[in-house]
Amino acid sequence: MSAVSPLPVAASEIRHDWTRAEVEALLDLPFPELLYRAATVHRRHFDPCQVQVSTLLSVKTGGCPEDCAYCPQSAHHGTGLAASKLMDVDAVLEKARQAKANGASRFCMGAAWRSPKPRDMPKVTALIREVKALGLETCATLGMLDAAQARELKDAGLDYYNHNLDTDPEYYNHIIHTRTVQDRFDTLEHVRDAGLKTCCGGIIGMGETRRQRAGLLWALATLPVHPESVPINQLVPVAGTPLADAPPLDPLEFVRTIATARILMPASMVRLSAGRAQMSDELQALCFAAGANSIFHGEKLLTTGNPDTEYDRRLFQRLGLHPMPVDTAKSTLTDIPGLTIVRESGGCGGGSCGCSGGSGSGMTLEEATRKREAAQAEREPEDGCGCGCGCENG
Numbered sequence: 001m002s003a004v005s006p007l008p009v010a011a012s013e014i015r016h017d018w019t020r021a022e023v024e025a026l027l028d029l030p031f032p033e034l035l036y037r038a039a040t041v042h043r044r045h046f047d048p049c050q051v052q053v054s055t056l057l058s059v060k061t062g063g064c065p066e067d068c069a070y071c072p073q074s075a076h077h078g079t080g081l082a083a084s085k086l087m088d089v090d091a092v093l094e095k096a097r098q099a100k101a102n103g104a105s106r107f108c109m110g111a112a113w114r115s116p117k118p119r120d121m122p123k124v125t126a127l128i129r130e131v132k133a134l135g136l137e138t139c140a141t142l143g144m145l146d147a148a149q150a151r152e153l154k155d156a157g158l159d160y161y162n163h164n165l166d167t168d169p170e171y172y173n174h175i176i177h178t179r180t181v182q183d184r185f186d187t188l189e190h191v192r193d194a195g196l197k198t199c200c201g202g203i204i205g206m207g208e209t210r211r212q213r214a215g216l217l218w219a220l221a222t223l224p225v226h227p228e229s230v231p232i233n234q235l236v237p238v239a240g241t242p243l244a245d246a247p248p249l250d251p252l253e254f255v256r257t258i259a260t261a262r263i264l265m266p267a268s269m270v271r272l273s274a275g276r277a278q279m280s281d282e283l284q285a286l287c288f289a290a291g292a293n294s295i296f297h298g299e300k301l302l303t304t305g306n307p308d309t310e311y312d313r314r315l316f317q318r319l320g321l322h323p324m325p326v327d328t329a330k331s332t333l334t335d336i337p338g339l340t341i342v343r344e345s346g347g348c349g350g351g352s353c354g355c356s357g358g359s360g361s362g363m364t365l366e367e368a369t370r371k372r373e374a375a376q377a378e379r380e381p382e383d384g385c386g387c388g389c390g391c392e393n394g
């Protein structure tokens with residue numbers, strides 16, 4: 001007789017009352033049963049063969065006063081990453097125009113700050129207004145926000161805000177000492193109250209236990225509103241950071257985390273983020289089977305790199321996956337934070353990656369890939385977030 005209990009009806013519901021014990025029990029399920037349940041939930045809410053593709057642009061890299069143990073952008077760690085100032089409006093707009101010309105409809109701006117300073121806000125809001133005026137949706141990740149800042153960003157035309165919980169609240173002070181997990185919850189509340197949509201996930205492989213991975217997922221799944229996008233990052237150890245020698249995570253633990261996130265937050269985009277470059281094709285395939293339906297796409301997501309466009313195109317072909325049409329993403333999910341422009345016939349279209357899968361392009365993914373690569377050759381390389389965790393500024 002099987003030790004596996006029947007699939008509970010509640011597994012397909014949008015719930016915010018999960019207990020830690022329930023989440024731990026899901027993570028502990030026999031692997032085939034966990035994947036079966038996650039895949040079942042996935043099919044109730046999405047086409048499992050469609051994957052949303054996202055990219056992002058760093059508008060201010062490095063020199064961050066926070067001490068996140070995983071992050072090469074922290075000024076506390078000797079990673080040799082050069083700090084840059086906030087990009088000028090004209091420079092960002094040029095990137096945004098390029099993105100739009102290549103088919104982007106959404107543009108995400110990330111800055112390595114603890115929080116925006118008052119002197120930064122006029123420029124940030126100008127960036128948002130100007131990018132919005134181009135006819136692009138806007139997304140930002142700027143660190144912690146107070147209520148007034150969140151409203152100011154909303155008023156400027158911001159659509160989405162990224163702010164990760166990072167890890168289990170109970171493990172938080174092992175990873176970050178310059179802020180508390182309550183600071184994160186507070187910012188998320190301000191973001192929601194301002195009417196912004198949220199992108200919120202975390203990083204695994206930072207020495208936490210399975211129980212603590214359950215704690216992160218539980219914290220995400222019990223937020224008053226599930227994040228529209230849930231990036232699950234795998235730590236990329238970076239020399240010079242305190243986690244440079246973190247023991248490697250069992251890849252199957254990563255798949256378990258993805259599957260459990262899918263079950264807990266059925267209608268959210270579960271995103272493979274940092275660490276994908278280190279994953280085998282087989283591991284990525286398992287993650288898609290477990291309910292991941294979003295990826296970061298582009299040659300230089302972070303300082304640690306990301307699978308390139310051609311690689312992703314081949315992987316999608318081999319797995320029978322397709323970029324998610326943007327309209328599908330909107331209607332199914334209420335929408336997706338991050339630089340997320342996906343065309344059924346046109347590839348990524350993401351703002352900072354310059355992919356050419358744009359609005360009305362009618363291009364195939366292959367054509368979009370060729371055009372994107374040509375566009376990339378004509379412009380300077382972009383830095384992406386620059387953070388080794390893929391957290392879009394933590």
Ligand code: SF4
Binds near residue numbers: 064065
């Ligand atoms: S993760 Fe974000 S907040 Fe933390 S050090 Fe890096 S840029 Fe700063």
